[in-house]
Amino acid sequence: MTELPARRLLLVHAHPDDESINNGATMARYAAEGAHVTLVTCTLGERGEVIPPELRHLTGPALGTHRRGELGAALAALGVTDGRLLGGAGRYGDSGMTGTADNDDPGCFWQADVDEAAGHLAEVILEIRPQVLVTYDDNGGYGHPDHVQAHRVAMRAVDLAAERGHRIAKVYWNRVPRSVAEAAFARLQGELDTLPFDKSATVDDVPGVVDDERITTAVDGGAHAAAKAAAMRAHATQIEVDGPYFALSNALAQPLFTTEYYELVRGTAEPGETDLFAGVGEAS
Numbered sequence: 518m519t520e521l522p523a524r525r526l527l528l529v530h531a532h533p534d535d536e537s538i539n540n541g542a543t544m545a546r547y548a549a550e551g552a553h554v555t556l557v558t559c560t561l562g563e564r565g566e567v568i569p570p571e572l573r574h575l576t577g578p579a580l581g582t583h584r585r586g587e588l589g590a591a592l593a594a595l596g597v598t599d600g601r602l603l604g605g606a607g608r609y610g611d612s613g614m615t616g617t618a619d620n621d622d623p624g625c626f627w628q629a630d631v632d633e634a635a636g637h638l639a640e641v642i643l644e645i646r647p648q649v650l651v652t653y654d655d656n657g658g659y660g661h662p663d664h665v666q667a668h669r670v671a672m673r674a675v676d677l678a679a680e681r682g683h684r685i686a687k688v689y690w691n692r693v694p695r696s697v698a699e700a701a702f703a704r705l706q707g708e709l710d711t712l713p714f715d716k717s718a719t720v721d722d723v724p725g726v727v728d729d730e731r732i733t734t735a736v737d738g739g740a741h742a743a744a745k746a747a748a749m750r751a752h753a754t755q756i757e758v759d760g761p762y763f764a765l766s767n768a769l770a771q772p773l774f775t776t777e778y779y780e781l782v783r784g785t786a787e788p789g790e791t792d793l794f795a796g797v798g799e800a801s
């Protein structure tokens with residue numbers, strides 16, 4: 518195997534589209550800077566609701582296959598070449614929204630054994646030896662079972678990999694500072710009548726919003742805003758993008774953030790950190 522670049526970033530997400538919404542600018546930036554960026558997606562999102570009427574016939578495995586294609590196009594837009602599916606394609610099914618009968622499907626990710634799923638991820642960690650891992654908080658950002666499970670699996674895999682010889686220097690959770698979200702929604706309210714979306718979401722609809730004090734790191738991806746928007750557009754079954762705004766299948770407008778925010782939960786953050794790799798030795 519050829520030697521990987523010195524800086525290596527691993528992101529763990531629940532469904533195709535989560536990577537672009539949460540971390541698209543970060544991924545594009547680090548890929549452009551020559552870091553090795555690896556995305557592990559835990560499910561194919563085959564229970565997602567489809568926005569374009571002409572694609573609504575896609576459900577179940579057919580939707581999963583389609584969304585895998587969307588994910589490939591999104592990664593191409595971000596300049597990321599290492600996208601993987603946890604345990605291989607189709608290993609874990611989409612668990613559906615919280616409280617639905619889909620959550621009980623024995624093949625769904627929510628029903629997966631955390632240690633077994635984390636074992637698959639630990640293999641990736643031991644192969645790539647990333648210094649930085651990004652995932653969701655313990656509520657999965659907003660409570661979706663696949664996001665909660667992605668969090669559990671990622672955090673468990675960090676420990677498993679450490680026991681087996683690779684300690685990840687820094688682990689981050691995706692965040693949005695409350696003040697940033699509030700300011701962005703105030704702007705959005707003023708522009709709503711110019712947008713194709715009828716209504717605005719609210720700050721409470723944005724995953725990972727916390728008080729500003731908890732933010733350790735802000736990654737300015739402004740130079741990669743176009744790549745992030747292109748990646749989000751690639752997920753056409755799930756996302757509609759209009760300028761600096763987007764909507765999911767609920768058609769509620771939200772701001773598209775090109776500075777992406779993080780809370781460091783393992784390792785040491787530098788004060789006012791703007792680089793996920795700050796303080797990381799390249800040999801680690």
Ligand SMILES: [Zn+2]
Binds near residue numbers: 532535661
């Ligand atoms: Zn998701």
